[in-house]
Amino acid sequence: MAFILSRRQFLKASAAVGGGLALEFSFPLSSADAEGATGTTEVNAWVVIHTDERVVVRIARSEMGQGSYTALAQLVAEELECDWSKVSAEFASPNEHIRRNRIWGSMSTGGSNGVRSSQDYVRKAGAGARAMLVQAAAARWDVPVRECTVARGVISHRPTLRTLRYGQVAAAAAQLAPPAQVKLRDASDWTIAGKPVQRLDIPDKVRGKPVFGVDVALPGMLHASIAQCPVFGGKLKSVDAHAAEKMRGVKKVLREDGYVAVVADSWWRANEALKKLDIEWDPGANGSASNESIAAMLREGLADPGLPQARKQGDVGAALASAATVIEAEYHSPYLNHATLEPQTCTAWFRPDGFLEVWTSTQNAEASMAAAAKAAGLPLEQVEVHKMMLGGGFGRRGAPQDFVTQGVTIAKAMRGTPVKMMWSREEDMQHGYYRPASLVRMKAGLSAQGKLVALHARIACPSILAVLQPGRNTSGVDFTAVRTLSDMPYTVPHQQIDYAMRNGHVPVGFWRAPGQQNGFYRECFIDELAAAAGKDPVEFRLGMLNEGDKNRLVLEAATRAAGWGTPLASDVHRGVALVNGFGSYAAIVAEVSVSAKGELKVHRIVLAIDSGYVVNPDTCRAQAESNVVYGLGSILYQENNVKDGRIVESNFHDFRLPQISEMPKVETVLVPTGGFWGGHGEPGILPLTAAVCNAIFAATGKRIRSLPLTHHDLRKV
Amino acid sequence: MLELKVNGRIHSVDVEPEMPLLWVLRDHLNLHGAKYGCGISLCGACTVHVDGVAVRSCSLPVASVAHKEIVTIEGLSQHGLHRIQQAWIENQVPQCGYCQTGMIMTAAALLAKNPQPTDADIDATMTNLCRCGTYARVRQAIHSAAGAPATRANAAKS
Ligand code: FES
Ligand code: FES
Numbered sequence: 001m002a003f004i005l006s007r008r009q010f011l012k013a014s015a016a017v018g019g020g021l022a023l024e025f026s027f028p029l030s031s032a033d034a035e036g037a038t039g040t041t042e043v044n045a046w047v048v049i050h051t052d053e054r055v056v057v058r059i060a061r062s063e064m065g066q067g068s069y070t071a072l073a074q075l076v077a078e079e080l081e082c083d084w085s086k087v088s089a090e091f092a093s094p095n096e097h098i099r100r101n102r103i104w105g106s107m108s109t110g111g112s113n114g115v116r117s118s119q120d121y122v123r124k125a126g127a128g129a130r131a132m133l134v135q136a137a138a139a140r141w142d143v144p145v146r147e148c149t150v151a152r153g154v155i156s157h158r159p160t161l162r163t164l165r166y167g168q169v170a171a172a173a174a175q176l177a178p179p180a181q182v183k184l185r186d187a188s189d190w191t192i193a194g195k196p197v198q199r200l201d202i203p204d205k206v207r208g209k210p211v212f213g214v215d216v217a218l219p220g221m222l223h224a225s226i227a228q229c230p231v232f233g234g235k236l237k238s239v240d241a242h243a244a245e246k247m248r249g250v251k252k253v254l255r256e257d258g259y260v261a262v263v264a265d266s267w268w269r270a271n272e273a274l275k276k277l278d279i280e281w282d283p284g285a286n287g288s289a290s291n292e293s294i295a296a297m298l299r300e301g302l303a304d305p306g307l308p309q310a311r312k313q314g315d316v317g318a319a320l321a322s323a324a325t326v327i328e329a330e331y332h333s334p335y336l337n338h339a340t341l342e343p344q345t346c347t348a349w350f351r352p353d354g355f356l357e358v359w360t361s362t363q364n365a366e367a368s369m370a371a372a373a374k375a376a377g378l379p380l381e382q383v384e385v386h387k388m389m390l391g392g393g394f395g396r397r398g399a400p401q402d403f404v405t406q407g408v409t410i411a412k413a414m415r416g417t418p419v420k421m422m423w424s425r426e427e428d429m430q431h432g433y434y435r436p437a438s439l440v441r442m443k444a445g446l447s448a449q450g451k452l453v454a455l456h457a458r459i460a461c462p463s464i465l466a467v468l469q470p471g472r473n474t475s476g477v478d479f480t481a482v483r484t485l486s487d488m489p490y491t492v493p494h495q496q497i498d499y500a501m502r503n504g505h506v507p508v509g510f511w512r513a514p515g516q517q518n519g520f521y522r523e524c525f526i527d528e529l530a531a532a533a534g535k536d537p538v539e540f541r542l543g544m545l546n547e548g549d550k551n552r553l554v555l556e557a558a559t560r561a562a563g564w565g566t567p568l569a570s571d572v573h574r575g576v577a578l579v580n581g582f583g584s585y586a587a588i589v590a591e592v593s594v595s596a597k598g599e600l601k602v603h604r605i606v607l608a609i610d611s612g613y614v615v616n617p618d619t620c621r622a623q624a625e626s627n628v629v630y631g632l633g634s635i636l637y638q639e640n641n642v643k644d645g646r647i648v649e650s651n652f653h654d655f656r657l658p659q660i661s662e663m664p665k666v667e668t669v670l671v672p673t674g675g676f677w678g679g680h681g682e683p684g685i686l687p688l689t690a691a692v693c694n695a696i697f698a699a700t701g702k703r704i705r706s707l708p709l710t711h712h713d714l715r716k717v
Numbered sequence: 718m719l720e721l722k723v724n725g726r727i728h729s730v731d732v733e734p735e736m737p738l739l740w741v742l743r744d745h746l747n748l749h750g751a752k753y754g755c756g757i758s759l760c761g762a763c764t765v766h767v768d769g770v771a772v773r774s775c776s777l778p779v780a781s782v783a784h785k786e787i788v789t790i791e792g793l794s795q796h797g798l799h800r801i802q803q804a805w806i807e808n809q810v811p812q813c814g815y816c817q818t819g820m821i822m823t824a825a826a827l828l829a830k831n832p833q834p835t836d837a838d839i840d841a842t843m844t845n846l847c848r849c850g851t852y853a854r855v856r857q858a859i860h861s862a863a864g865a866p867a868t869r870a871n872a873a874k875s
Contacts, residue, residue, distance in 0.1 A: 065812030065849045198809060205814030206798070206805045208750025208790030212815060215749040223744065248733065266732075267753075268740035341754050341762060341815040341848045391752070391815030392848050425755045618809055622854070626812055629850025652759040652846060661840035663852035 041170035043132060044178060045092070045103045046076055046125035049170035053153060055082045058092040060104035061114040062363050063201055064393030065626070066681045067619035068114030070199040072122055074615055075115070078193040079126030079185060082153040082166060089200050094365040095384040108364040110398040110510055112582035112679020115615055119677055127182035129173070136173035137164045187613055187674060196618035201389065213361030213388040214422055216347040222251055224410050224421040225271035228259040228431050231283035231645035232505050236260060240278035247273045254413050261410050267422055286505040286645040294504050294642055298439035301460030301500025308475065310459075310482035314494030316445075319454035323445025327532050329525055331442070332706040333517040334639035335506055336435035337647075339655060342391020343428040346407025348372070349418035356383045358408060359420075361390040363398035371401035375408035394630070395510035399468040400433045429655060430647040433509025434640055436462040436481065440521045445494075450533030452544060454494035457485045457521075462503045464514055476501060480510070484518035484579055484686070489551040490526075490544035506642060512630055513581065513682035516689070520707070523577035523690030528703060537576050537694065538564055550610050551580055554587040554671060558608035561669045562589035569593075572603060575695030579686035584611040584678030590664075590691035594699045598715035602632065602662070602692060608669040611678035617670055620680045624668040627684030632658050635689055637708050719783050723748065724792025734780030739763045741779045742789060750790035750818045754846070761845030764819035765789045771826035790818040793825060801825045804862035812849035820845050824859050833863050 039051040048056040057076045063069035073089045092104045105121055106113075130150060137155040138145045141162060149156050153166045187194060204211050229235060239260050241253040249269035254261040260279055264270035301307075320326055347359040356376045362368040368385045376383065385404075390397060397403075403423070411419040423431070438461035445454035463478035477499045479486070486497045513519075530540035538559050545552040555578050559565075564574065571593040578587040591604040607624045614620055637656040641648040649655040693704040700716050718729045723746060730745050742748045742765070754762035756775045763775040766788040793799045798806075801824050811817040820843070827834055827842045834842070839856055847855070 065814065067812075198806065199811075201814070202806055202809060202811050205811045205817055206802045206821060208818040208821075210749040212749075212752075214753065217747055217749065266736075266740055266744035268736055268744065339848060341760065341813070341846070342752070343754075390813060392813045394848075422753070425753075425757075622809065622812060622851075625853050626850040629852060630848070651757060652755050653757075657760075657846045657848060658850075658852075659840075659846065660843045660852040660855060663850075663856075666853060 041174050043129040043170055043174050044125055045100070046122060047080060047129040049166050051167040051170070053083065053086050053165055053167040055080070055087045055153070055166070057087060057089045058104065059089050060092045060097070060107045061118065062107070062109040062365065062387060062390060062393065064109070064363065064390035066114060066623060067199055067616060068109065069201050070197065071115050071615040071619060072118065073200060074193045074195070074197060075119055075123050076126035078190055079123045080130050081150045084192045084197060086153065087200075091387040093384065094369050094387065095381070097366070098369065098380045107366045108398060109393070110363055110395055112584070112681040112683065114681070116583050116677035116679050123184050124182055127184055128178045131179040131182055132173040132176045133166050133169055135176055136169040140164065140169065140172065193615050194613075194617070196616060199619065211389040212342055212391050213345040213347070213359060214342055214391070216359040216388065216420055218347070218349060218418040221347070221418040221420055222263050222265060222414060223267040223270050224261045224263045224419050225267060225274045225424060226259050226261040226406060226421065226427060227274055227277065227279060228427060229281045229283070230430060231281065231287050232507060233286050234258070234281050234283040234645070237280040237282040239280070244273040244276040247276065252413065253277065254410055256409060259406065261406070261421070263410065263414060263419060267420075271424060283645055289505055289642055289645045291642050294437060294506070295439070297502045297504055298437070298460035298500075301502040302439060302441055302458050304500050307458065307498040307500050308477050309496060310477045310479075310486040310499045311495055311497040313496070314454070316454045316456040316494045316496040319494035320443060320445045320456065323453055324448040325446040325532060326443065327446070327529060328441070328443045329528060329703075329705060331440050331521040331524065333435075333438050333520065334641070334707070335437045336511055336634055336638055337429055337432040337640050337649070337655060338392070338394045338396035338511055339429065339657070340390070340392030340394060340396055343423040343425060344397070344403035345420070345422040346403045347418060347420040348408045348411035350376070350411055350415045352416060354382060356408065357386065358383065358404065359386040359388055360404055360407065361388050361397060362401070362404070363390065363393045363395070367399065367401050368404045371404040372408045375405045376412060394512045395514065396433060398510065400507070400509055425652070426650045429650050433467070433507045435511030435514070435517070436464065436508040438481070438517055440518070442521065442525045444525065444529055446529060446533050450535055452490065452492050452529055455492050456496045458498045458500065459485065459518070460500040460502050462506070462508045463501045464508050464510060466501065466503055467508050480514040482518070483515040484581065485522055488522065489549055489580060490541070491546060492544065505645070512627075513685045515581075516686050519577070519579040519686040520689040520693065523579060523687060524693050524703070524705070527575070527690070527694040527697065541578060550585040550673065551578055551587070553673065554578065554585045554608040554610050557669050557671045558587040558589050558606050561608065561667060562591070562606035564589060573695050573698035575691045575693065575698055577687035577690035577694060580683070581686050582679040582682045583676065584609055584680065584683040586683040586686050588687040588691040590688075590695045592692060592695040592699055594696065594714045594716070596715065598713055600636070600696065600709060600714055602664040604665045604667065605688070605691070606667045606669065607684055608671055609680070609683055610671045610673050611680055611683070612672055612674055612676035614670050614672045620670055621668040623680040624684045625666045627682070628666050628688060629658055629663060631685045631688035632662065632664075635692055635707055635709060636662070637710055639708050719779060721779070721783060721787060722785065723787045724789060730779070732779060735778045738765070738774040738777045738779050738782055738787070742774065748789050748791050752815055752818060754816065759846070760816070760819070761823060762816050762819040764822040764845065766822060766826055769826065769829060771823045790822060793822070799825060801828065801858070801862045804858040808854045808858040808861060810851050810854040810858050812851055816845055816847040816849075817851070820847065820855055824855070824862070828859070828863060834859060
C-alpha cells in the first residue's frame with residue numbers, strides 16, 4: 001500500500017497540480033471506495049459490502065462490449081444470494097492483484113474466456129462470502145448456522161424471528177476464515193444468473209460518461225499523436241521537426257526507434273504538428289513486400305514436401321487413390337485489421353514519488369502492467385494500470401501491448417506530466433496485429449455411395465503464436481492456424497492436415513475467433529462435396545456426425561428454427577454451416593438473395609449455439625448479432641493489402657464497415673445443454689462466412705473461395 | 718477568443734479557428750461524450766447537434782459554429798434521461814458503447830424532425846458505424862422511442 005495514493009488523496013493532489021481548474025477526473029464506474037472508508041467492508045477479494053447494503057463485485061476481466069462485467073457480477077451475486085438491485089461492479093486493481101499474489105485469477109480477456117474460465121472461482125467467492133456472512137450472523141445470535149436462511153441479502157433465524165442484513169454483519173464476517181468448501185447452486189435454481197438482467201455498464205455509456213481509455217483527463221495532462229514507420233520492422237532515419245516545433249501548443253517531438261511522437265496541449269495540435277514533420281524512414285528488409293510476395297510465400301508453403309502434420313489418421317494417400325470421386329479446391333483469405341472503433345490509446349503519468357500510473361483500454365491488465373513496468377524500468381509493485389472500458393477489443397488489445405509501451409515511453413520523456421497518447425485512425429489501420437492471410441488446398445475423396453472417406457488439407461498461414469509468444473511453440477504447428485480442420489467433428493476415416501508456417505513480415509494477432517478462416521474453408525468445401533455427392537448439405541453433414549454429438553444438436557436446432565427445406569421467396573436461398581470452438585457449438589442457416597446486377601443481400605441469419613450454460617441470455621443474443629456484423633464486413637468488403645511493405649488501407653473509406661441498412665435479421669437460438677461452459681464472444685462468427693457463401697452458391701451457382709466479395713462478380717452465369 | 722454556446726452555457730475558448738469542434742469539446746471543454754473514430758466524417762462517433770441538426774464535429778471548424786446552439790450528449794436532456802437514452806437502456810443497445818453517443822445524437826435529431834421514422838428513414842439517416850454490430854437494437858430502440866411520447870413521467874423515471 002505504501003506507494004498507492006488513495007483515490008481521495010489523488011483527487012486532492014490532482015486538484016493542486018491543476019491550479020484550481022475544475023477538471024474532471026473519473027475512475028471507471030467505481031462506486032466503492034476501495035480504501036476502506038467507514039461503512040465499507042471487503043468480505044473477500046471479490047465482494048465488498050457497504051453498511052447501506054450496496055454490494056460491489058470486483059471484476060478482473062476486461063469489458064469491451066461482450067458483457068462479462070455484468071455476467072460475472074451475476075454469477076457472484078447468485079451465490080451470494082444478495083439483492084441484485086443493490087449490486088454494482090468495479091474493476092479489480094492490477095497493482096493490488098500483483099501485491100496480493102494474483103488473488104483475482106486471470107485478468108486476460110480473450111478466447112471467449114471471460115466467463116467460462118472464471119466462473120468456477122468467482123462463484124466460489126460468492127458462495128464463500130455468503131457462508132461467512134451467515135456464520136457471522138449465527139455467531140451474533142449464538143445459534144447454529146444450519147438454523148439460518150438467506151434471501152436477497154437478509155439473513156433470518158426463523159425460530160426466533162430475527163433478521164440481519166448483510167451490511168450489518170459484513171465487518172464481522174470479514175474477520176472469519178473463509179470456508180474450506182462451498183456448495184455451488186444448481187443452474188436450475190438460479191434467480192440472478194441465467195436471467196436477462198440489464199447490463200451494469202450501459203447507463204454510463206448512454207450518458208456519455210468518460211469511461212473509455214481515450215476519455216482520461218488529468219490535471220495538466222498533455223496529448224500525444226504518433227507516426228510509426230509505415231513498413232513493419234523499419235526504423236526512423238531522420239526527422240526535420242523545425243516547422244512542427246514552432247506550432248502552437250507543441251511541447252516536444254520525441255524520436256524513438258520505430259516512431260516519432262509529438263506531444264502538445266491538445267490532441268489535434270499534436271496531430272497537426274505530426275503532419276508537418278519531415279520524416280525519413282529506413283524501411284529495412286521489408287520495403288518491397290507486397291500482396292504478390294506474400295501470396296508466393298504461402299504458395300511455396302503448400303508445395304513444401306516436408307510439412308509437419310497437425311492431424312494424421314488412416315492413410316489419405318491410399319484412400320484418395322481408390323476413391324470414386326476426388327474433389328480439389330483452393331481457398332484464400334486476406335489480412336484483416338481489428339478496427340476497434342476506439343483507436344489504441346494509453347495515458348501514463350510518472351508521479352513525483354516515482355510511482356507510475358497508467359490508464360488504458362486493455363484486454364489484459366497484467367500484460368499491460370508488464371509492458372508498462374518494462375518501459376519504465378520499474379518493478380511491478382510501483383506501477384498501477386487503471387482498467388478503462390474498451391471501445392472494442394476483438395483480440396487487438398490483449399497479447400500485443402505496443403500502445404502501452406509507447407504511452408509509457410512518451411510519458412517518461414515528460415516525467416511528472418501525465419500524457420495521453422492516442423493513435424489516429426490511419427495509424428490504427430496500418431499498425432495492427434492482423435488476422436493472418438492464409439492459403440489452403442483441400443483434396444477429398446468420396447466413395448461410390450457419396451460418403452466422404454478421405455480429406456487432405458494443406459494450410460499455409462502465418463503463426464500468431466510465433467509472433468505473440470515466440471519460443472513457446474516448438475512443434476512447428478500453431479493450433480490457431482489449423483483448428484477446425486485438424487479437429488473436425490465429422491467421422492471421416494482418413495484425414496491428414498499439413499501445416500506450413502510461413503510468417504512474413506506483417507504482424508499477426510488474435511482477430512475475433514482466431515482461426516475462423518478455416519471454418520469458411522472447411523464448411524464451404526463440405527458444401528462442395530455434398531453437391532458432388534448429390535446430397536442435401538444438412539443431410540450430408542448429419543450423416544458424418546455421431547449420435548449425441550452436440551454439433552448435431554445445434555445443426556438440428558438451427559435448421560429447424562430456419563425451416564430448412566421449406567419454401568422461400570423465389571429469389572431467396574439458404575446456406576448452412578457448422579463449426580464448434582471456444583467451448584461452444586454453433587450452426588448457422590443464412591438466407592440471401594443476389595440481384596440481377598449481382599448485389600448480395602443477406603436477409604436472415606439463424607444462429608443456434610450450445611454454450612452449456614447461459615449466464616445472461618440477452619447478452620448472448622447481443623454477441624450473436626455482433627458476430628454476424630463483424631463477420632459480414634469481412635465477407636463483403638474488408639481486406640488489408642500490402643504494397644511496398646506497408647498496409648494500403650488507411651481509414652473507413654477503404655476498410656468499410658457494414659451500416660445499419662445492411663444488417664440482416666438475426667435470430668439466436670440458445671440451446672444450453674449443461675455440463676460444460678462455453679463462450680459467446682467468438683463462436684457465433686465461426687460458421688457465418690461459410691453459411692453465407694454456401695447460400696450465395698445456392699443463389700448463383702458460384703463458389704466463393706476467396707474474400708472479400710468485392711473481388712467477385714455475383715451475376716448469374 | 719471565440720465564444721461558443723455549448724449545452725446552454727457560453728464558453729470562451731482561445732483556439733485556432735480551424736480546430737475541429739470535436740477537439741474543442743474534448744480537449745478544451747472537457748466534454749468527452751463525442752468520440753473520435755475516423756476524423757474524416759465517415760463514422761459518426763463525433764456527432765453533436767448544431768442548431769438542432771446532427772453534425773459530425775470532427776470535420777467542423779470551430780469558427781463555423783460560433784454563436785450557434787451546440788448540444789452534446791452531456792446536454793441532450795436537461796432533466797434526467799432523454800427518451801432516446803431510456804429506449805437505449807430498455808433495448809440494451811450498447812455493447813462497447815464507443816459509437817453509441819454519436820448514434821444517440823443522430824437518432825435524437827432524427828426523431829425531433831421525424832417523430833415516426835420508417836425503416837427506410839432509419840437506414841438513410843443512421844449512417845453511423847458500429848464495429849460491435851448493435852444495429853438491430855438501434856433500429857428497435859428508435860422505433861420504441863418513437864412510440865413513447867416524451868412525457869414528464871418518462872423523464873422522471875430516470
Ligand atoms: S470521428 Fe467524426 S465522423 Fe468519425
Ligand atoms: S457499440 Fe462498440 S462500436 Fe458500437
